[in-house]
Amino acid sequence: xxxxxxxxxxxxxxxxxxxxxxxxxxxxxxxxxxxxxxxxxxxxxxxxxxxxxxxxxxxxxxxxxxxxxxxxxxxxxxxxxxxxxxxxxxxxxxxxxxxxxxxxxxxxxxxxxxxxxxxxxxxxxxxxxxxxxxxxxxxxxxxxxxxxxxxxxxxxxxxxxxxxxxxxxxxxxxxxxxxxxxxxxxxxxxxxxxxxxxxxxxxxxxxxxxxxxxxxxxxxxxxxxxxxxxxxxxxxxxxxxxxxxxxxxxxx
Numbered sequence: 001x002x003x004x005x006x007x008x009x010x011x012x013x014x015x016x017x018x019x020x021x022x023x024x025x026x027x028x029x030x031x032x033x034x035x036x037x038x039x040x041x042x043x044x045x046x047x048x049x050x051x052x053x054x055x056x057x058x059x060x061x062x063x064x065x066x067x068x069x070x071x072x073x074x075x076x077x078x079x080x081x082x083x084x085x086x087x088x089x090x091x092x093x094x095x096x097x098x099x100x101x102x103x104x105x106x107x108x109x110x111x112x113x114x115x116x117x118x119x120x121x122x123x124x125x126x127x128x129x130x131x132x133x134x135x136x137x138x139x140x141x142x143x144x145x146x147x148x149x150x151x152x153x154x155x156x157x158x159x160x161x162x163x164x165x166x167x168x169x170x171x172x173x174x175x176x177x178x179x180x181x182x183x184x185x186x187x188x189x190x191x192x193x194x195x196x197x198x199x200x201x202x203x204x205x206x207x208x209x210x211x212x213x214x215x216x217x218x219x220x221x222x223x224x225x226x227x228x229x230x231x232x233x234x235x236x237x238x239x240x241x242x243x244x245x246x247x248x249x250x251x252x
Contacts, residue, residue, distance in 0.1 A: 005030040005169055005199040006051060011065035013046050013055060020046040024065070024225045026218055028169075033191060033200045035214035035231070037207065039246065043223040044203045048171050051201065052088035053081050069169075086113075089167035091175040095154035097146035098161075102129075102138050105146045105157055109165035124164050132160035133190050152183025159190060170194065172202040176209070188213060207247070211235055219243050 004027035013021040021043045028034050028051075036044045049055040051067055053074055066073040074084050086109070098105050106125045107115070115121060125142065129135040134156045138149070146157055155175065162170065172191065176184035191200055191213060204210050210217065210231075217234040219227045219242075227234060227243045238244045 003030055004028055005069070007066075007068040008047075008051075009066040009068065011047070011050060011067060012063070013043075013050055014062045015058065016060045020223050021050065022223045026225055026228050028199065028201060029216050030199045031195060031197075032215035033195050033202055033213050034216040034218060035210040036201065036203045036218045036220060037205075037210050037246075038220035038226075040205065042220040044205075044220050045173055046223075047218075047220065048173055048201060048203045049090075051169070052085050052090060052171060054085065054090060056081075086165050087167050088169040088171065089162040089165065090171045090173065091155075091159055091162055093174045094178045095151060095158045097149070097154045097157055100146065101143045102146050102149070102157060103142040106160050106164050108161060113165065128160040128163045129157075131163055131190070131194065132156040133186055134160060150183070152179050152186065155179060155183065155187060156190070159187070163194075167198070169199045169201065172200065174203055174205060177205070184209075219246065221246070 006028040008024055008026050008028070011021060011024040012019065024047060036047060038044055046055060050063060055061055055063065063075060067075060069084070069088065072079065098108060103125055106128055107121045110121065110124055126135060129138065134153060137153065146154065149157060176187050179187065188209070191202070194200065202213060214231040217228060217231045218225060219234065221242050227238060227240045234243065235247065238247060
């Protein structure tokens with residue numbers, strides 16, 4: 001395993017009286033795609049959103065343990081949460097383009113952080129729309145409403161918007177589940193290319209997708225981390241009985 005980009009130590013998360021994640025310890029490798037898999041309700045999304053402190057947006061949440069990023073625990077009291085959420089971005093399950101133009105969607109983050117130079121903003125728009133595989137489709141209508149795009153295009157626009165603030169880690173929460181197969185394939189292709197420059201953590205309920213994309217796999221069951229390791233090992237030679245049962249389709 002390469003040096004981890006994130007190290008999770010003793011992480012537990014509870015919603016009121018319900019403990020969704022229990023004592024998770026795992027390292028997330030840099031410049032790879034890590035897939036978090038497991039049946040519905042097993043804690044996949046909770047674990048994912050804990051990595052960037054987005055979990056705290058849920059009322060009544062409680063978090064224990066550590067998420068170490070760049071040598072510091074992101075849950076320490078002195079940490080700038082806004083900065084963490086900038087450096088660890090999220091591509092959500094459904095696209096949420098902002099009610100503005102395609103161009104303004106992409107530069108929303110850089111502009112929020114103080115960038116005003118038009119030449120720089122223009123360069124960011126082209127670079128990130130290219131990275132998201134959308135530039136050729138929208139280059140002639142950058143100032144058209146983002147809402148006019150198809151759902152698949154909107155999701156790639158949201159990817160470009162997330163990349164525009166130059167995160168180091170990209171979290172994807174079932175980012176293709178609302179898309180048609182062709183649009184999903186385009187997002188998958190983007191992620192495979194982006195891992196050269198980003199560390200990607202992907203929650204997916206589709207084992208075929210995890211097999212296609214993952215370099216590293218985390219298997220969750222009932223809030224616990226059951227097994228983790230290189231994708232080839234977990235998929236083809238799982239060490240735990242629950243992992244084998246899940247791979248063989250005994251529960252979903």
